[in-house]
Amino acid sequence: MSSPAKRAVVLCSGGLDSTVTAAEAKAVGHELYLLSVNYGQRHVVELKRVPEIAAALGARRHLVVEVNLQAIGGSALTAAVPVPKDRPNKEIGSGIPPTYVPARNTLLLALALGWAEVVQAEAIYFGANVLDYSGYPDCRPEFLRAFEALAKLGTKVGVEGKTIRVEAPLLRMTKAEIIRRGLALKAPLHLTHSCYDPDEQGRACGRCDSCRLRRKGFAEAQVPDPVIYKSADL
Amino acid sequence: MSSPAKRAVVLCSGGLDSTVTAAEAKAVGHELYLLSVNYGQRHVVELKRVPEIAAALGARRHLVVEVNLQAIGGSALTAAVPVPKDRPNKEIGSGIPPTYVPARNTLLLALALGWAEVVQAEAIYFGANVLDYSGYPDCRPEFLRAFEALAKLGTKVGVEGKTIRVEAPLLRMTKAEIIRRGLALKAPLHLTHSCYDPDEQGRACGRCDSCRLRRKGFAEAQVPDPVIYKSADL
Numbered sequence A, B: 001m002s003s004p005a006k007r008a009v010v011l012c013s014g015g016l017d018s019t020v021t022a023a024e025a026k027a028v029g030h031e032l033y034l035l036s037v038n039y040g041q042r043h044v045v046e047l048k049r050v051p052e053i054a055a056a057l058g059a060r061r062h063l064v065v066e067v068n069l070q071a072i073g074g075s076a077l078t079a080a081v082p083v084p085k086d087r088p089n090k091e092i093g094s095g096i097p098p099t100y101v102p103a104r105n106t107l108l109l110a111l112a113l114g115w116a117e118v119v120q121a122e123a124i125y126f127g128a129n130v131l132d133y134s135g136y137p138d139c140r141p142e143f144l145r146a147f148e149a150l151a152k153l154g155t156k157v158g159v160e161g162k163t164i165r166v167e168a169p170l171l172r173m174t175k176a177e178i179i180r181r182g183l184a185l186k187a188p189l190h191l192t193h194s195c196y197d198p199d200e201q202g203r204a205c206g207r208c209d210s211c212r213l214r215r216k217g218f219a220e221a222q223v224p225d226p227v228i229y230k231s232a233d234l
Helices: A016-027 A044-057 A104-119 A141-154 A175-184 A209-221 B016-027 B044-057 B104-119 B141-154 B175-184 B209-221
Strands: A006-011 A030-038 A061-066 A123-125 A165-167 B006-011 B030-038 B061-066 B123-125 B165-167
Touching: A006 A016, A006 A104, A016 A030, A016 A044, A016 A123, A016 A175, A030 A044, A030 A104, A044 A061, A061 A104, A104 A123, A104 A141, A104 B104, A104 B141, A141 A165, A141 B104, A141 B141, A175 A209, B006 B016, B006 B104, B016 B030, B016 B044, B016 B123, B016 B175, B030 B044, B030 B104, B044 B061, B061 B104, B104 B123, B104 B141, B141 B165, B175 B209
Parallel strands: A006 A030, A006 A123, A030 A061, A123 A165, B006 B030, B006 B123, B030 B061, B123 B165
Antiparallel strands: none
């Protein structure tokens, strides 16, 4: 009898980073359990792509958990605060941006941890990155290590001596490196979506921090960006 | 000008412990922000009482966040696993019971942390208890301290040097002590609900672990229990 596949829960928003993260988990032999969280984000359109991404990657399961974070508010991604546009790249990486969602990554990891415990996964894969979003406190490596320690103390599997690792393979990659890595792994980049503020047809604005970082990344990687932008002149 | 009231987010399920916890937060001068989480628990009836509990305690706000943890499953409280009945008291406190919800308290605290950051609360109050539920890993003091450390690393306020404390004032109290403390603080115990498996009319079963602990607590405190049980002979 062959040994059972190693399972990984992958937090997958349908964005570029989380899709490449899922491809990384697959590349090291994990059976994929893709977890999407609908927390009322403006850019919920990106979640619509996850079933196709899951199919393209041969994921074992895809689960969507709904949480109404709008009730809590406090962020440009969940409340009536404008998403910043056309910020110079040097500003994007400095300070905590208004798109920071209070305790969002703690919540996403908590949900991933619960599912990881239920399906007996040995790792959680998370597309955190410290270069592009140095302003988000809950993307830092020390935060991820603290969550791993918490997971060990707060779960039945942890008490039984097992560790659920938190893997963030893109943590120190530039966007261009992530794109090149995604292409090398044959990740379905054409299905991914990055914009924080898409229009009603789901077209990317091209001007929010996330679009600017994506466009710069594709330009640096010298690869055409498959995303459709609202303005033809972008 | 008087200084602004110190704010606390209190995780309040409508149960006995969380209601007394809220009364403790009020007793030390906090303005109360009661947070209830509807995670698809069987005993969601208890949440119905929270608006009345909030009014009785003069809470500033009451917020309900919805999360469909049934999608994740893995617990007698959220999935089609039977709730144990009539277990001897010595068994209730040993091992991890089937009513353990994977990573539930990590999730509850993550939501409380997000709201605490938005409303600038200085503390989260949580009705964790290690005596009655020694089997739940995510009620232990070391888990709560680990969460505090995580909160410091993973939030904007933490990066700015502020600490959001996690207070668990009932941590080492017996159920009888909690009941006596609640009476001393004039907590609205008559509005609280404890049963894991109430009937359609919301009447407590009297036989699940939670009912048994509650009944034993009221008996030891020598106070009548205001809850209505399904069987008259309990």
